[in-house]
Amino acid sequence: MKRKNEANPRRSTKSPSLHASRFTDDVRENRIDHTFARLKAKGEKALIAYLMAGDPSLADTETLVLALERAGADLIELGVPFSDPIADGPVIQQAAERALRSGASLRKILQTVRALRARTQIPLVLMAYYNTIHALGEASFCREAQSAGVDGLIVPDMPPEESGPLRPGAAESGLRLIFLLAPTSTAERRATVIKQSGGFVYYVSLTGITGATLTDLGEVKQNVARIKKMGDLPVAVGFGVATPEDAARVSQIADGVIVGSAIVKKIAECRQDSRMPELVGDFVRSLKVAMAPPAPVSSS
Amino acid sequence: MKLPDPQGRFGQFGGAYVPETLVPALQELEAAYERARNDRAFQKELTDYLTRYVGRPTPLYFAERLTKRFGGAKIYLKREDLCHTGAHKINNAIGQALLARRMRKPRVIAETGAGQHGVAVATVAAMFGLQCEVYMGTEDMQRQALNVFRMRLLGATVTGVDAGSRTLKDAISEAMRDWTTNVRTTHYILGSVLGAHPYPMMIRDFQAIIGREARKQILSAEGRLPDLLIACVGGGSNAIGLFHAFLKDRRVKMVGVEAGGLGVAGGKHAARFATGKPGVLHGTMTYLLQDEDGQINVTHSVSAGLDYAAVGPEHSWLHDSGRAGYTSVTDDEALAAFDLLARDEGIVPALESAHAVAEVVKAAPTLKKRQVMIVNLSGRGDKDVQQVARLRGVTL
Numbered sequence: 189m190k191r192k193n194e195a196n197p198r199r200s201t202k203s204p205s206l207h208a209s210r211f212t213d214d215v216r217e218n219r220i221d222h223t224f225a226r227l228k229a230k231g232e233k234a235l236i237a238y239l240m241a242g243d244p245s246l247a248d249t250e251t252l253v254l255a256l257e258r259a260g261a262d263l264i265e266l267g268v269p270f271s272d273p274i275a276d277g278p279v280i281q282q283a284a285e286r287a288l289r290s291g292a293s294l295r296k297i298l299q300t301v302r303a304l305r306a307r308t309q310i311p312l313v314l315m316a317y318y319n320t321i322h323a324l325g326e327a328s329f330c331r332e333a334q335s336a337g338v339d340g341l342i343v344p345d346m347p348p349e350e351s352g353p354l355r356p357g358a359a360e361s362g363l364r365l366i367f368l369l370a371p372t373s374t375a376e377r378r379a380t381v382i383k384q385s386g387g388f389v390y391y392v393s394l395t396g397i398t399g400a401t402l403t404d405l406g407e408v409k410q411n412v413a414r415i416k417k418m419g420d421l422p423v424a425v426g427f428g429v430a431t432p433e434d435a436a437r438v439s440q441i442a443d444g445v446i447v448g449s450a451i452v453k454k455i456a457e458c459r460q461d462s463r464m465p466e467l468v469g470d471f472v473r474s475l476k477v478a479m480a481p482p483a484p485v486s487s488s
Numbered sequence: 489m490k491l492p493d494p495q496g497r498f499g500q501f502g503g504a505y506v507p508e509t510l511v512p513a514l515q516e517l518e519a520a521y522e523r524a525r526n527d528r529a530f531q532k533e534l535t536d537y538l539t540r541y542v543g544r545p546t547p548l549y550f551a552e553r554l555t556k557r558f559g560g561a562k563i564y565l566k567r568e569d570l571c572h573t574g575a576h577k578i579n580n581a582i583g584q585a586l587l588a589r590r591m592r593k594p595r596v597i598a599e600t601g602a603g604q605h606g607v608a609v610a611t612v613a614a615m616f617g618l619q620c621e622v623y624m625g626t627e628d629m630q631r632q633a634l635n636v637f638r639m640r641l642l643g644a645t646v647t648g649v650d651a652g653s654r655t656l657k658d659a660i661s662e663a664m665r666d667w668t669t670n671v672r673t674t675h676y677i678l679g680s681v682l683g684a685h686p687y688p689m690m691i692r693d694f695q696a697i698i699g700r701e702a703r704k705q706i707l708s709a710e711g712r713l714p715d716l717l718i719a720c721v722g723g724g725s726n727a728i729g730l731f732h733a734f735l736k737d738r739r740v741k742m743v744g745v746e747a748g749g750l751g752v753a754g755g756k757h758a759a760r761f762a763t764g765k766p767g768v769l770h771g772t773m774t775y776l777l778q779d780e781d782g783q784i785n786v787t788h789s790v791s792a793g794l795d796y797a798a799v800g801p802e803h804s805w806l807h808d809s810g811r812a813g814y815t816s817v818t819d820d821e822a823l824a825a826f827d828l829l830a831r832d833e834g835i836v837p838a839l840e841s842a843h844a845v846a847e848v849v850k851a852a853p854t855l856k857k858r859q860v861m862i863v864n865l866s867g868r869g870d871k872d873v874q875q876v877a878r879l880r881g882v883t884l
Contacts, residue, residue: 270782272657272658272769274668275665277665278651293783294782319767320782323781324781324782345506345507346505347505347506347508349495350505368507370507370512372508377508392507395509396509396668
């Protein structure tokens with residue numbers, strides 16, 4: 189709770205006064221960049237919490253984002269539900285099904301982001317499958333996302349080679365395109381992906397889908413080191429980080445720790461409970477505490 | 489112009505929209521396929537298996553009674569139903585299994601809708617001694633129970649997929665998840681001209697033998713090229729297989745037949761070109777049945793093999809460029825054609841292929857007697873006998 193007012197990036201991010209001539213990413217202040225820089229200065233690692241937007245409802249998503257921020261999450265990844273999520277395991281698949289049944293869509297999620305922006309400046313990243321963006325139109329998606337207050341975008345089924353239609357709009361609006369690297373990525377691909385990434389690089393900790401079990405931390409460590417050597421971007425590690433212990437171990441080797449399925453599972457378990465935001469918050473707080481043993485930032 | 493381009497594009501269609509974990513595997517596959525394509529030893533081995541194991545070339549059969557019935561164009565059937573395992577699917581399964589062996593992947597996986605591709609993969613996996621797992625929607629497992637048992641007889645593990653619509657779409661998603669997890673040891677034998685590059689190109693190349701044979705056979709039978717080609721289109725591998733050798737013969741018309749289900753107007757169908765629009769599913773940009781938010785629609789067809797929300801990207805290209813035409817027939821029209829071919833010609837077609845026959849019923853009377861059409865009879869109907877009986881209330 190102490191940190192509530194710390195995340196205070198310059199309001200210029202939302203300024204509509206920028207003209208088309210200001211094209212490059214760098215000129216835009218971005219909440220993601222700001223957060224990683226701020227944490228780095230304090231010697232902390234970022235806790236990136238994933239939620240499926242609309243699970244169980246978009247109103248809950250709004251409450252949850254704020255609860256997770258209070259619990260110590262530094263950045264929130266909002267999943268956009270898709271009918272055919274090929275990169276996701278059963279936990280997130282089922283959450284997507286619940287979200288779709290609750291009526292969530294990319295358009296409505298952008299409205300939720302807009303509403304959240306009156307109450308928080310925590311960096312918000314959307315994780316959306318390509319077709320949901322394509323259906324809205326790449327260019328108009330970028331405009332609307334920026335004006336709603338989205339800071340970055342992860343498209344799990346869009347490698348850099350297919351990002352052409354999104355790049356101009358993303359650059360213009362300052363939206364960071366966050367690409368993924370995997371254990372199977374070659375050195376050559378690491379170079380390509382790092383060059384095209386903004387905000388941070390998302391390192392997939394295992395050869396598999398979301399919610400699988402992390403086994404080979406040695407390989408993660410080695411690959412994160414390789415990625416860090418190739419550029420200045422922060423590296424966040426996700427897939428398979430499920431417990432405070434996992435978070436602690438991963439935080440020692442990466443700049444950010446992404447927890448998705450474990451949080452989504454928690455939400456699923458207590459979605460009938462009126463104390464759901466607090467219960468999920470407690471779990472997230474335990475992750476954040478585990479990540480910073482010498483000087484806890486959380487008030488719990 | 490040679491399509492696809494190096495990025496795997498057929499115009500705006502195609503590409504490779506996959507998670508990063510799979511990108512290196514697709515690049516490895518593309519390189520392996522490129523080497524194999526130019527390797528005479530590989531081509532000879534493939535031809536050998538197609539000849540001695542699959543039973544190629546398949547006959548081009550003149551359907552005399554059917555021709556007489558309509559009094560129009562001469563109707564030829566390309567008998568892919570006579571391939572080992574009962575459908576054209578094995579042309580591709582053999583090609584990819586040989587590639588898997590060259591890439592030293594001891595395990596293959598596949599998705600299947602009607603079960604024909606699954607049976608073909610289980611078959612070649614048995615022959616080559618590869619470990620095999622087939623994903624199938626539980627809805628499809630029910631309507632194609634015979635093929636499920638066949639796959640198990642052949643030593644494959646059949647895994648039911650209970651997500652989403654529990655049909656082909658969900659089986660492909662699950663197979664992609666398996667591949668993402670086991671990519672280092674596993675080759676994914678995709679069954680149609682779908683998915684990320686290089687699949688649509690490679691599978692087209694493996695199926696193009698259908699058209700190459702048919703072109704030679706019709707020239708020898710009629711001394712001329714056909715006026716019309718007809719094939720059913722689920723993903724569209726049998727159709728591309730027939731069409732491809734004729735693409736440059738500008739006077740040969742081509743029609744792909746999609747599943748009209750309970751009728752296009754009612755929304756319960758799989759006619760992507762009727763009401764779909766371009767989008768990305770399972771790795772490729774192509775025509776899709778989707779809602780305005782980009783969520784994939786649940787499709788319907790009496791035929792499990794055509795019951796899929798996306799069409800192969802090359803078909804999208806052929807459609808938009810106007811080189812091929814696409815139409816649809818309903819479940820009822822397909823079932824009537826199923827009977828017709830059985831009674832007139834003594835051939836029980838697969839329900840997928842019955843869609844192509846149903847289009848013959850519409851097209852043949854409009855053509856002149858001297859005109860010639862070739863219909864791809866992509867598979868045989870043994871697998872569908874139980875389902876047709878059930879639909880008619882017959883207890884076996």
